[in-house]
Amino acid sequence: MLKRLLALVFVVALTLAVLPATSNVAAQGGVDCGTTDNVTLTFISGTVGNEQDAAKKLADNYMAACPNVTVNVGTRPTSSTLTLAQYQLYFDAQAPDVDIYMLDVIWPGIVAEHMVDLTEYVEQDFIDQFVPSNIVNNTVDGRLVALPWFAGVGMLYYRTDLLDKYGLDVPQTWDDLYTAAKTIQDGERGEGNGDFWGFVFQGNAYEGLTCDALEWQASSGGGTILNPEGVIEVNNPETIEVLDKIAAWIGDISPEAVTTFEEEGARGVWQAGNAAFMRNWGYAYPLGQADDSPIKDKFNVTTLPGKEAGMSAATLGGWQLGVSRYSANIPAAVALLKFLVGPESQVVYTLDRGEQPTIPSVYDDPQIKEQLPYLSSFRPMLEAATARPSTVSGADYANVSEMYFTAVHSVLTGEADAAQAMADLELALADAGYQLPQ
Numbered sequence: 121m122l123k124r125l126l127a128l129v130f131v132v133a134l135t136l137a138v139l140p141a142t143s144n145v146a147a148q149g150g151v152d153c154g155t156t157d158n159v160t161l162t163f164i165s166g167t168v169g170n171e172q173d174a175a176k177k178l179a180d181n182y183m184a185a186c187p188n189v190t191v192n193v194g195t196r197p198t199s200s201t202l203t204l205a206q207y208q209l210y211f212d213a214q215a216p217d218v219d220i221y222m223l224d225v226i227w228p229g230i231v232a233e234h235m236v237d238l239t240e241y242v243e244q245d246f247i248d249q250f251v252p253s254n255i256v257n258n259t260v261d262g263r264l265v266a267l268p269w270f271a272g273v274g275m276l277y278y279r280t281d282l283l284d285k286y287g288l289d290v291p292q293t294w295d296d297l298y299t300a301a302k303t304i305q306d307g308e309r310g311e312g313n314g315d316f317w318g319f320v321f322q323g324n325a326y327e328g329l330t331c332d333a334l335e336w337q338a339s340s341g342g343g344t345i346l347n348p349e350g351v352i353e354v355n356n357p358e359t360i361e362v363l364d365k366i367a368a369w370i371g372d373i374s375p376e377a378v379t380t381f382e383e384e385g386a387r388g389v390w391q392a393g394n395a396a397f398m399r400n401w402g403y404a405y406p407l408g409q410a411d412d413s414p415i416k417d418k419f420n421v422t423t424l425p426g427k428e429a430g431m432s433a434a435t436l437g438g439w440q441l442g443v444s445r446y447s448a449n450i451p452a453a454v455a456l457l458k459f460l461v462g463p464e465s466q467v468v469y470t471l472d473r474g475e476q477p478t479i480p481s482v483y484d485d486p487q488i489k490e491q492l493p494y495l496s497s498f499r500p501m502l503e504a505a506t507a508r509p510s511t512v513s514g515a516d517y518a519n520v521s522e523m524y525f526t527a528v529h530s531v532l533t534g535e536a537d538a539a540q541a542m543a544d545l546e547l548a549l550a551d552a553g554y555q556l557p558q
Contacts, residue, residue: 153189153455155451159449162219163175166439169404228258232265239263247264266441267442269439270438271502272402273401275422288303319369320385334433340426355543402473405421420494423501438476470485
């Protein structure tokens with residue numbers, strides 16, 4: 121027990137480092153501060169790319185409008201898998217240290233009991249601003265446990281200059297992607313860049329691989345891990361074929377190290393100018409367009425390929441914000457949450473991060489249309505994106521995902537072929553209580 125408490129104290133001290141306010145941002149009129157008392161609130165933000173800076177800017181904006189509120193921006197691991205494990209420590213201890221949690225889109229069923237029901241604090245008109253599917257996703261047993269902060273779908277980044285150089289079209293199928301990636305890779309290496317690769321993605325054994333692999337599987341006609349009725353959809357020829365295909369790319373058009381890459385590992389290779397194609401989320405776009413980026417104005421984004429043209433699948437991503445039941449300042453925390461996810465803040469955050477807004481009207485903001493023109497084409501995909509099986513698996517989702525990404529990772533690393541890995545995974549999921557296909 122003592123060791124567990126000491127571990128919790130260490131984790132909290134390590135991850136909830138306060139980022140002090142440094143900018144004088146003009147107060148925004150009409151901001152609800154939630155209280156007239158002097159209070160301190162902590163909310164968790166991510167650390168991928170410029171995520172902390174973007175979150176800190178919003179915190180500064182809020183403190184300028186509400187000088188009685190001090191906002192601390194805590195950090196989480198870049199891995200969502202490790203983040204959930206960290207959160208479970210806080211929840212088990214009913215720790216009041218965190219007021220607002222940043223929640224993955226697939227976690228509402230897992231964390232619902234630890235979040236307040238926002239319908240008790242937030243007016244319906246405010247809730248109605250958001251994409252309806254996000255509100256449905258965040259409602260568990262009639263309780264709205266989080267509001268959507270930003271959304272995302274997997275997308276294909278490609279080097280426009282290199283496609284032009286080699287006379288290639290944007291790939292529509294996975295086979296097209298391989299051919300284009302190999303052609304560009306061979307050409308660039310032939311000109312002296314021995315570090316150049318054709319395609320980078322998220323291949324480490326974590327939640328990000330579940331997202332990537334689900335896209336490969338769904339875009340090949342192999343299903344979605346578990347269907348809405350809980351029937352297992354992994355051990356089929358389509359899934360096996362595409363997993364063996366991607367595994368064969370490693371060491372060929374993808375580096376061996378891709379099996380250790382998370383989002384930032386892939387972006388590091390891509391933004392250095394050493395990859396023709398990358399699978400990633402929207403946040404990488406504004407970073408690639410930074411003035412000091414070697415690939416500024418040399419790339420674009422499009423939908424991911426499929427087995428056949430038109431079979432593209434993109435995993436639904438994004439993060440929500442929920443208020444902890446254990447917060448000592450729930451009304452103030454709800455007011456801060458509303459500010460962070462509101463339309464004005466979504467414009468600011470989207471411009472900084474390139475993520476997809478969860479309020480449809482934000483897409484029409486003139487600055488977003490000018491600086492992030494690709495976003496409008498991805499707006500319809502939010503409604504049609506491929507969801508991970510978090511609804512049917514509920515609180516067991518983390519276990520389902522871990523079994524899935526572990527099996528896929530074993531294929532990518534050559535520890536197992538896809539046929540054996542998927543057969544074993546099917547049995548493991550059946551043992552966990554899910555239905556075998558008829």
